[in-house]
Amino acid sequence: MAKFKPYFEIDIPKEYGPDERRAIAAEIIDEIIKRTESGLDANGDKFQKYSKEYAKEKGQSNVDLTFSGDMLAQIELLQERSGKLRIGIDPGYEGIGKVEGNVLGTYGNNSPVTKPRNFLGITENELKRITKNYPVDDKAERKQRVAEITTADIVAREILNQVGFDDEA
Amino acid sequence: MKPSEVILKIKRDIEKDVAAYASSSEFELVASNALIDFIKRVKRGFLPSLSKINPLESEAYIKLRERNRSKLGDKGKPKTSNATATGQMLNAMVYKMKPRGFTLFVDGTARTAELSGASPKLNNAEVAKYYSEKRAIFDFSEPELKRIIRNVKEDLLKIIRRSK
Numbered sequence: 001m002a003k004f005k006p007y008f009e010i011d012i013p014k015e016y017g018p019d020e021r022r023a024i025a026a027e028i029i030d031e032i033i034k035r036t037e038s039g040l041d042a043n044g045d046k047f048q049k050y051s052k053e054y055a056k057e058k059g060q061s062n063v064d065l066t067f068s069g070d071m072l073a074q075i076e077l078l079q080e081r082s083g084k085l086r087i088g089i090d091p092g093y094e095g096i097g098k099v100e101g102n103v104l105g106t107y108g109n110n111s112p113v114t115k116p117r118n119f120l121g122i123t124e125n126e127l128k129r130i131t132k133n134y135p136v137d138d139k140a141e142r143k144q145r146v147a148e149i150t151t152a153d154i155v156a157r158e159i160l161n162q163v164g165f166d167d168e169a
Numbered sequence: 170m171k172p173s174e175v176i177l178k179i180k181r182d183i184e185k186d187v188a189a190y191a192s193s194s195e196f197e198l199v200a201s202n203a204l205i206d207f208i209k210r211v212k213r214g215f216l217p218s219l220s221k222i223n224p225l226e227s228e229a230y231i232k233l234r235e236r237n238r239s240k241l242g243d244k245g246k247p248k249t250s251n252a253t254a255t256g257q258m259l260n261a262m263v264y265k266m267k268p269r270g271f272t273l274f275v276d277g278t279a280r281t282a283e284l285s286g287a288s289p290k291l292n293n294a295e296v297a298k299y300y301s302e303k304r305a306i307f308d309f310s311e312p313e314l315k316r317i318i319r320n321v322k323e324d325l326l327k328i329i330r331r332s333k
Contacts, residue, residue: 070219072312147175148326152329153322156322160270164309168277
């Protein structure tokens with residue numbers, strides 16, 4: 001059996017510079033997580049339902065591949081170069097078996113035991129929706145989008161500094 | 170303009186809108202979802218580090234939980250610690266909006282009967298304080314923090330686009 005690759009690669013226009021590639025990757029990762037949490041796989045199809053036993057243990061029947069939340073939080077930009085993005089999960093991640101189980105449907109077995117729940121990927125429509133904000137023929141517009149994404153990230157982290165737990169009211 | 174100057178300009182342009190956002194229903198939804206995520210994770214038995222909550226040690230307490238299994242809630246197991254014996258402490262958790270953020274806390278509401286049937290001696294906030302000395306559950310996990318950032322970012326991008 002071929003070695004499991006916990007990532008996918010996307011071809012993007014070679015006109016995009018490193019900042020643009022990183023901004024696009026960040027948008028793709030957010031989109032993957034949002035889509036997965038809404039119960040849709042990398043093709044935009046509904047995930048295979050959980051078994052009754054697992055749904056009971058998890059305390060919910062809607063499939064969002066989120067138990068501790070750790071697996072989806074591991075998705076990252078693994079590599080970017082001219083015309084190419086590689087997005088996925090570091091093969092050294094301790095929960096990589098869980099990733100493989102979901103993506104291939106193997107869950108610890110040598111061959112699939114259920115329909116895979118592949119969350120690693122992006123649909124053509126999702127990619128189009130993201131890249132339309134980075135028009136190849138308008139560098140200024142692309143730069144503006146990168147600045148917007150960066151600003152939103154900076155301000156969100158500033159807000160996060162004011163988020164936490166209190167002992168009481 | 171340099172990229173850093175563009176970022177500063179956008180920040181300046183949206184400053185008032187960000188202040189308004191901090192008191193908006195959209196941001197309150199982020200807080201509410203953060204609370205839901207926190208409770209889900211704790212009920213599944215995870216600490217903020219995502220390692221398992223320290224196991225229950227007292228045999229007598231485990232037996233008490235076994236006898237009252239039906240009261241432990243949908244994810245409750247007699248031998249597993251998930252901060253849910255009667256469920257009152259986690260049910261007393263609320264969020265409070267702050268000028269540019271929010272906090273979660275256990276409200277000091279009165280408790281009804283304990284799992285043993287005994288009358289409560291502590292309120293929920295006091296139980297939380299006692300509980301957290303042995304099991305430090307009251308913090309966000311990395312995925313929870315990332316989700317808050319993601320949700321806020323999404324809202325902020327809408328604000329930035331509106332301000333253009």
